[in-house]
Amino acid sequence: MTRAELVALYGGSKYGGIEPSTSTPNVLVYSDPTEAKKHGYSFDGWSAAGDIYLYTGEGAGDQQLTDGNKSILNHVEAGRTLRLFRTTGRKLKPGGKIHYYVGEFALDTGQPFIRGECPDKTGKMRSAIVFRLKPADAVARRDGDEASTDDISPVAECDVVPVEQANAEEFAISGRKGGKGKRRETGLSGRYQAWLEAQQHDVKRLRLRPPGELRALYTDIYDVTAEELYEAKSTVNRNDIRMAVGQLLDYRRHIDVKVQQMTVLLPERPSSDLVNYIASCGMSCVYAAGKRHFDRAA
Structure with a gap:
């Protein structure tokens, strides 16, 4: 579905990567690696083991736990469900990019997010928030949806x-x-x-x-x-x-x-x-x- 179709059904906005809906109890999370690279990061995707989906937060410069990032971090307390969508690479004119529903997720309770360094659009290095999302139920997986880096390791x-x-x-x-x-x-x-x-x-x-x-x-x-x-x-x-x-x-x-x-x-x-x-x-x-x-x- 396109973003416009998803918004009509579940609320949120046609723009932005993290959209807390005002009409349904969901936080809609959109993953678009192609667009992400334009903004200086490429973390998003499945870990090598396939048990964690890495998702980079929003915000220019050093990212903070505010706005959309805060809505992901506090989704349980707010009574909202995290629902992840990812672009397929296809685009309809004038309908926009096609997304598929990956599934319902929750933050890893042991380490919900980590900090990762990456350049912004101007090339200046910054500290990004990278959420560690764990599937809450069965999810859809497609070839090529792996992250550019593996999940964190407890040892060097x-x-x-x-x-x-x-x-x-x-x-x-x-x-x-x-x-x-x-x-x-x-x-x-x-x-x-x-x-x-x-x-x-x-x-x-x-x-x-x-x-x-x-x-x-x-x-x-x-x-x-x-x-x-x-x-x-x-x-x-x-x-x-x-x-x-x-x-x-x-x-x-x-x-x-x-x-x-x-x-x-x-x-x-x-x-x-x-x-x-x-x-x-x-x-x-x-x-x-x-x-x-x-x-x-x-």
Whole structure:
């Protein structure tokens, strides 16, 4: 049915993703992944196990538990039923998109929602509310309705992945400001990867997913041969180097592969004080000493 037909039967509005009805005791929830991507998020869909439907709340910027989000959170107290509809990909003119009824849902009582980072329409990163909906009865499932990320895990995940795989997923969700800097970091990493591979090193990346998080974190270079993990930055200013050190410390908490050395990769040699700062954190510094050559700072 189209939204107009659904509104005529059950109330709500033809627009908006979360519609508490004033004519029936329902909160009508509409899932449209194609439209969601235009607004900077792609969480919506079934978990890998098929027992949770992830649904992103509404609101620009950092989302709050107000308005439609509050109506989902408090639907039981309000005596309302959560009913989920999803677009089929078909569209009628002028009737609009076709939706099918997925079923009746309730929030997971243990953890009704989680926070997930995603870009908004302008590319600025924000904190989104992602509801964890559990089927209350039999539901309709269709191929292709899986979420872009799996449901949260109680333990950390750590995988060694090819650089290309990590880049594909990172770039698919990227949209944050500073994209040019990120591309420069990628170029630096690519040159260093080629330099390592010329020395017969096996170069990969690590995919880390902290417990309770939706998005995976991808490290920069992981030299499998030397068991060395690198974080690249496009400048040698103090803030970027501090960020690189902080990222490596963050990664370290979830790594379950061998890492003998953690290293900051830079486009040129930083100041002596910053080299000392990196060393004081138990890390190393490698920098480009030419287009095809790299040195390790003493």
